[in-house]
Amino acid sequence: MFRSPIYTTINMFAYLADQPDDAKTIILDEFPFSDFLDVPLLRFTNLRCLSANFCGVKSVLGLPPLPHLTQLQLNDNQLGYNPDTPNFELLATATPNLKRLTLANNGITSHDILKPLKDLPALYAVDLGYNSVNRTHYRQLIDAVPQVMHWDEDGGETDCDSDEEMEGSDKGDGDEEDDDASMADSDRTWLLSDDDDVDVIPDSASESDMDEDDDDAIRDSASESDMDASSHQDEDADDVIMLN
Template structure:
């Protein structure tokens, strides 16, 4: 069914309105907008992963300060076709800790528009798949943005969904399993009724029970059940 740009823009605003202020991942894929000036992202200062694939983006103008953002996806847009340039210099201020940037299939044919990326010291991976600049300007790319180690998307990227899932699993492992183990250890240490017997302890008790002059009844309660006595 055909959906007008107005309809999908309203959907984007509704989607963003539903996101919590501390959201770590925002996915705007296929919502139409040409730059970020009309995208209300200002309150998402904890954002780590932002995906805006296939949105018709021509420029990153208007991207607000996102100091925790480490992964930005801009695949299948029009950043290389904008005669005024995509304004990547905005990223140095808006996303100073950016590590991964995907720009696949954006019609990028010149390394000149990528030079502002040199001001992102943490950036190590840029995916330029399906751009002509990726096939013909490798040396120029490394010279223009020397801190980037991977230009072909071979730096172990994931999409925003799987990236967030891995982070949640890691956090669960750190804050869930280990804390549960600590709680179990603490409860055992605080309990007066819990004893951990080693094999040597068991052997010692068995040897004591068989010493001459010691009657087996000394180790039984009123019901005749065996009782282990510890000194």
């Protein structure tokens, strides 16, 4: 995708005009606009990812219905500085299936501004890197938006992934548990491997036990022989006495 290094509203309109109606990804990074009222996105009903980083966005006002949108990137904007609110309550109707929202470096100082996000049932990850709201407000964030499972703080940009990849990341926790179980099993298997000394020791110990058993058998046999010899000697002695 080629764009002029001069990011203007006219160039943004030209970029959007070149995109097909069934586009799944739209990247508006660095194009200047404060809200979505004048951004012609209405025809992109199949959009999965919308990126508007470093655009000077103060509000999501005017965002059209995007029923398939799963990722919305709004890093390096001014959503936390808006004296009125960033209108996050509009996302519940505009993007009802939103899964990931990135809000890094937006001057967000309170968890209260995020409370409208609780009406997005599919939302599981929010990036709040480089905002005043951080891990020290973790309990308040959970109370404000309880369905969110990941509060990222790295502030990094997230690539627009497909729905399949997003769903794959949803399943990651279970896979990690399986991996942990596999690692535990592999550890147990390692302890029982042929190359491990733990196996060699019982083998040699068994051989020693077998040797000891053999020695015991020999000693038992020798003892029996000695007893037999003693019996014979006693019998011979009796015979001699009887002859006298």
